[in-house]
Amino acid sequence: MRPALPLAAVLLAVAACQSAPGVEATADGSGVVTWAASADRMGDGVAGRGYRLVVHTSAAGTDLRIRLSNAFGDRPLTFDSVYAGIQKQGAELRPGSNRRLTFGGARTVTVPAGGTVWSDPLPGRLPAATNLVVSLHSPDAGGPASGHWMAMQTSYATQGDHTAEESGAAWTIPTGSWFYLDAVSVRAPKDTGAVVALGDSITDGWQSTSDLNRRWPDYLARRLQRADTAVKGVANEGLAGNKVLADGPGLSALNRLERDVLSQPGVRTVFIFQGVNDIKAHTGVTAEDLIEGYREIVDRAHAAGKCVVGATIGPFKGWHEWDPAAEAVRQEVNEFIRTSGEFDAVTDFDRILRSPYDRARMLPALDGGDHIHPNDKGMQAMADAVDLSALDCDVTG
Numbered sequence: 001m002r003p004a005l006p007l008a009a010v011l012l013a014v015a016a017c018q019s020a021p022g023v024e025a026t027a028d029g030s031g032v033v034t035w036a037a038s039a040d041r042m043g044d045g046v047a048g049r050g051y052r053l054v055v056h057t058s059a060a061g062t063d064l065r066i067r068l069s070n071a072f073g074d075r076p077l078t079f080d081s082v083y084a085g086i087q088k089q090g091a092e093l094r095p096g097s098n099r100r101l102t103f104g105g106a107r108t109v110t111v112p113a114g115g116t117v118w119s120d121p122l123p124g125r126l127p128a129a130t131n132l133v134v135s136l137h138s139p140d141a142g143g144p145a146s147g148h149w150m151a152m153q154t155s156y157a158t159q160g161d162h163t164a165e166e167s168g169a170a171w172t173i174p175t176g177s178w179f180y181l182d183a184v185s186v187r188a189p190k191d192t193g194a195v196v197a198l199g200d201s202i203t204d205g206w207q208s209t210s211d212l213n214r215r216w217p218d219y220l221a222r223r224l225q226r227a228d229t230a231v232k233g234v235a236n237e238g239l240a241g242n243k244v245l246a247d248g249p250g251l252s253a254l255n256r257l258e259r260d261v262l263s264q265p266g267v268r269t270v271f272i273f274q275g276v277n278d279i280k281a282h283t284g285v286t287a288e289d290l291i292e293g294y295r296e297i298v299d300r301a302h303a304a305g306k307c308v309v310g311a312t313i314g315p316f317k318g319w320h321e322w323d324p325a326a327e328a329v330r331q332e333v334n335e336f337i338r339t340s341g342e343f344d345a346v347t348d349f350d351r352i353l354r355s356p357y358d359r360a361r362m363l364p365a366l367d368g369g370d371h372i373h374p375n376d377k378g379m380q381a382m383a384d385a386v387d388l389s390a391l392d393c394d395v396t397g
Contacts, residue, residue, distance in 0.1 A: 151176055197217045294310065
């Protein structure tokens with residue numbers, strides 16, 4: 001057995017950190033997604049602003065790549081310096097871990113309005129469950145910024161280009177959002193796959209503990225790392241307030257399915273846990289409307305060669321928008337999810353979360369306090385309810 005290398009050297013190799021000149025930056029990823037977050041409109045970008053973004057990976061692998069998003073931009077956006085390193089603490093990086101990322105062999109990349117771009121691969125190994133730090137700087141940001149506002153993770157901002165610095169001294173502005181970064185991939189062992197969790201604020205992790213990675217997809221990722229399964233990547237595409245059918249906040253699940261889910265590299269299974277926002281908003285959405293939305297997601301995912309796991313909608317009695325009419329729609333939708341046979345597998349989150357004394361209400365021990373979002377214990381119970389073998393499926397089988 002070869003002696004272990006220092007972690008920073010294993011993580012991101014110093015040598016050959018640039019791709020061969022002349023390779024064009026690409027809109028297509030490769031390998032397996034190890035982290036992701038759905039982009040939304042974030043207000044106006046700030047020229048000269050730098051961001052040091054902390055994200056937690058799932059699948060291990062080599063040849064790290066990141067995807068930068070200008071999905072909601074109304075003009076081209078240039079990044080003149082982008083680095084990837086490993087968190088030591090706060091905004092400080094582990095010595096020797098910070099490496100420049102390139103795009104088509106160049107240090108600068110311009111992302112078109114409405115577009116995304118993948119970096120070149122960065123040689124070196126990235127272990128599972130790593131706090132990866134992506135530092136980026138744009139000299140000309142302006143107009144609508146793209147990012148993920150409810151990260152449940154502290155990242156950092158600064159004015160000026162401090163991306164190459166491993167010290168956190170210049171990064172004095174904490175932020176609870178991610179800006180411009182929406183995916184990270186690695187080259188994993190052959191046949192390794194990923195699951196994408198398509199959801200709303202529950203999947204996004206609201207009411208879980210910030211900075212500790214206790215969203216239910218995080219607990220699921222930890223289970224997958226320990227399990228004998230080829231599915232190791234987990235992409236959390238939860239978006240607070242999101243609906244299946246209607247835009248705002250963010251594009252609807254139907255409208256963001258291609259960008260957030262089907263375009264991610266290595267995806268084997270789509271896990272859809274969404275619909276409570278459609279129901280509780282009292283916009284006239286019926287069970288039949290939601291069922292048609294689910295069917296479209298299933299059909300499009302199957303056409304792309306992905307399996308689909310459907311999750312029942314959890315209880316929310318006690319939330320201010322609950323009423324018997326909304327509950328009746330939830331029950332009808334859940335009956336479809338459980339019994340229709342249109343999903344490749346079903347996870348019954350409703351059964352896991354509900355109180356045995358009032359099935360419209362969340363079990364108090366799992367309730368984050370607002371009667372719709374589970375706490376850390378509830379998030380773990382949800383992840384523990386997922387049949388891991390159902391994530392490693394074959395849509396053609």
